[in-house]
Amino acid sequence: MTRWEIPFLDPAFDATVSVFNRYGQLVYHSVSEVVSWDGKVRGVLQGSGAYVCSVTFKGSNLTLKGTLILDPLAQVCSFSPAPTKTF
Secondary structure: OOEEOOOOHHHHOOOEEEEOOOOOOEEEEEEOOOEOOOOOOOOOOOEEEEEEEEEOOOOOEEEEEEEEEEEEOOEEEEEEEEEEEEE
């Protein structure tokens, strides 16, 4: 399985990354760390499908939200961000 990573998101940015499944359950969470998710929750590989991802930055009102497509069989994990600004 290919790991999902955000290569240029430096831990110094104090970003919080959250990934939710289609039921709204949190399946991945990272705060001020290198983002690297293997598609597993408690050691169990999650099913193929679309997951919602949110990236927020401490001290900023910028939020990146997008869709993460996970396909363990094809070993593909892709992310399409859509920047939004909260006022």
